[in-house]
Amino acid sequence: MELKYSELGLRQKGSNIDQLMADALRDPGMLSLAAGFTDNSTLPLAEVKAIVGELEESTMVGRSALQYGTNQGSPRLRNLLTRRIEVFDGVAENSYSEDGMFITNGSQQGLYLAMQTLCNPGDIVLVEEPTYFVFLEILRGLGIEALPTPMLDSGEIDTPELKSLLGNLSESGDLERVKALYLVSYFANPTGHSIEFNTKCALGHILRETAPHIAIIEDAAYRDLYFGEPFDGGSVLSGDAFDGLSVLYSSTLTKPFATGLKLGYSLCSNSDWLARMLAVKSQQDFGSANFPQVIMEKMLEFGHFDKHLVTIRESYREKMEVLNTSIQPLKDLGWSWHTSLGGLYLWLKAPIDVSTQFGSDFHKQCNAAQVMYVPGSLCYAKNSQLDGVRLSYGVLELDKLTEAGRRFLSAAISLKEINLV
Numbered sequence: 001m002e003l004k005y006s007e008l009g010l011r012q013k014g015s016n017i018d019q020l021m022a023d024a025l026r027d028p029g030m031l032s033l034a035a036g037f038t039d040n041s042t043l044p045l046a047e048v049k050a051i052v053g054e055l056e057e058s059t060m061v062g063r064s065a066l067q068y069g070t071n072q073g074s075p076r077l078r079n080l081l082t083r084r085i086e087v088f089d090g091v092a093e094n095s096y097s098e099d100g101m102f103i104t105n106g107s108q109q110g111l112y113l114a115m116q117t118l119c120n121p122g123d124i125v126l127v128e129e130p131t132y133f134v135f136l137e138i139l140r141g142l143g144i145e146a147l148p149t150p151m152l153d154s155g156e157i158d159t160p161e162l163k164s165l166l167g168n169l170s171e172s173g174d175l176e177r178v179k180a181l182y183l184v185s186y187f188a189n190p191t192g193h194s195i196e197f198n199t200k201c202a203l204g205h206i207l208r209e210t211a212p213h214i215a216i217i218e219d220a221a222y223r224d225l226y227f228g229e230p231f232d233g234g235s236v237l238s239g240d241a242f243d244g245l246s247v248l249y250s251s252t253l254t255k256p257f258a259t260g261l262k263l264g265y266s267l268c269s270n271s272d273w274l275a276r277m278l279a280v281k282s283q284q285d286f287g288s289a290n291f292p293q294v295i296m297e298k299m300l301e302f303g304h305f306d307k308h309l310v311t312i313r314e315s316y317r318e319k320m321e322v323l324n325t326s327i328q329p330l331k332d333l334g335w336s337w338h339t340s341l342g343g344l345y346l347w348l349k350a351p352i353d354v355s356t357q358f359g360s361d362f363h364k365q366c367n368a369a370q371v372m373y374v375p376g377s378l379c380y381a382k383n384s385q386l387d388g389v390r391l392s393y394g395v396l397e398l399d400k401l402t403e404a405g406r407r408f409l410s411a412a413i414s415l416k417e418i419n420l421v
Contacts, residue, residue: 007121012141016133016378027370031404033323034372036189036344037395038259042315044299044308048258051298061294069290071282073103073265077293080300081265085249088223089234096237100268102278103288107221107252107264112138113277114217114248114266118179119144124169126181128157130347130379130388132189132219135182146381147178155193159202166210180215181207186223186231187343190379190390194341197233204241215246215273224256224309226342227317237267246270253296255344256309261292316344319393319401326405327391333412347376348389354415355386365415371407 020034055062072078078101086095104110119125121143127136129148139146150161169175181203185195207214218236236247246269253263268274281287299305320340327335327348334351356362357377366373376388391408393401 007143008141011143013137015137016374020372020374030370030372031396031400031407032372033391033393033396033404033408034374035395036255036392038255038344039312039315039319039394041397042308042312043258043260044304047299047304047308048295051295051302051304054298055294065291065294067290069287069293071102071278071287073101073288074290074293074297077103077297077300078265080297082267084300085235085237085251085267088230089238091234091238096267100271100274102266102268102274102281103293104264104266104281105285105288106254106262107219107250107266108134108138109281109284109288110248110250110264110266110277111135111217111219113280114180114215114250114273115139115142115144116280117273117276118215122177124174124178126162126178126214127381128183128188129381130190130376130385131182131381132184133374133378135219136378136381144179145177148381149181155191156196156199157203159199159206162203163206163210166206170210175211176213178211178214180217182217182219183236184219184221185233185235186220187225187341189222189343190345190374190376190388191347192338192340192343192345194231194233197239200233200236201239201241204236204239204245207245208241208243212245215248215270216242217248217250220249220251221255222343223251225313225316225344227313227320228341231342237269242269246273248273256312257296257299257305261295263288263292263296313342316342316394319396319398320346322398322401323391323393323405326402327409329409330412333416335412344392344394346391346393348391349376350387350389350412352387353419354412356389357383357386360386361418362411362415365411366408369407369411369414371404371411373408 055065078098082096082098082101086093115138124145124147125139126149127146129151136146150158152158187194216236235249236242237249249267251265324339335348337346337348350356354362357375374390377383377386396404
């Protein structure tokens with residue numbers, strides 16, 4: 001008997017990243033520059049083992065770690081994470097309240113909860129172009145329209161044009177449908193770009209003047225993963241420009257520490273919005289797993305987390321340079337990109353006559369060369385740009401990164417030769 005699904009169920013489609021991961025696992029000879037996995041060799045196994053050993057020695061603490069936690073998350077962990085954000089933002093201690101912080105099953109859950117509680121099907125969320133393509137999948141799954149913000153060639157939002165866009169939406173009667181502005185602000189997925197604080201402040205002023213009902217969601221998942229110095233720019237939690245606006249700062253402990261622990265966190269400035277997100281979270285899971293939260297508390301308290309960051313920052317910097325070097329000849333073929341200052345990705349633009357989307361001639365050449373990438377079209381709200389490529393250097397070892405870059409280059413050369421025939 002055929003099931004009768006809800007509208008939500010009918011909208012769901014398989015995730016592109018799930019498919020990319022499955023394809024990579026299905027063919028052991030395939031080298032994946034697609035999935036944003038982290039570096040296996042630097043995962044903090046010894047540190048986690050030591051913490052677990054300490055929990056075992058303290059029976060009461062160890063057993064409480066295996067018990068249910070709270071829906072909002074460990075008070076101690078929330079305090080530690082809130083204080084870290086203050087240090088990054090360069091504000092005084094206790095400027096932000098951990099009462100607004102909640103722990104999630106990866107940062108993805110926080111983003112989903114935000115959209116569930118803010119938006120109805122048919123509502124609008126403003127997004128940069130390009131942007132994190134899995135967030136676009138969330139929007140599509142919930143029936144929410146992703147509306148691109150005007151962009152400058154520098155990768156910044158064109159704030160005067162955004163103000164004009166909001167004015168046009170007001171005139172058409174659609175402004176009330178716009179519920180949020182989503183920013184990927186530090187070493188962004190997919191571009192590696194970081195948003196200037198002046199741009200953020202300009203956005204805050206525009207929203208306060210024209211549409212204060214629009215929430216700002218700042219995705220800071222890669223803020224810890226800088227190669228030299230942290231990006232010099234406060235979050236949307238800081239500064240007078242955001243006073244009176246509803247702000248959600250979302251980040252993760254999976255990318256900078258261990259993906260298997262699946263811990264994210266969000267800090268919300270609006271107590272009513274927070275309460276509604278927590279109510280939905282309670283219905284989903286009664287609170288994120290307590291055991292990994294206790295592990296992360298100890299990692300932060302004992303300084304293991306920051307020591308680990310030193311290791312992986314150097315590892316990812318070296319990996320980025322290896323991949324970047326291996327594909328340098330692409331520039332002679334008309335490809336372009338910037339080296340990364342942090343994060344896990346290189347964002348490439350193909351020559352104007354080369355499409356990189358699934359099923360394109362270039363995609364077929366890469367499959368034949370046994371190398372995978374993320375087509376850039378996935379990162380645009382309307383799949384409007386067909387010449388982008390996201391390459392991830394996180395998981396492959398250095399020798400395999402070199403080989404993956406060589407294969408990607410060979411695919412581009414093969415396509416060029418075919419087009420010349």
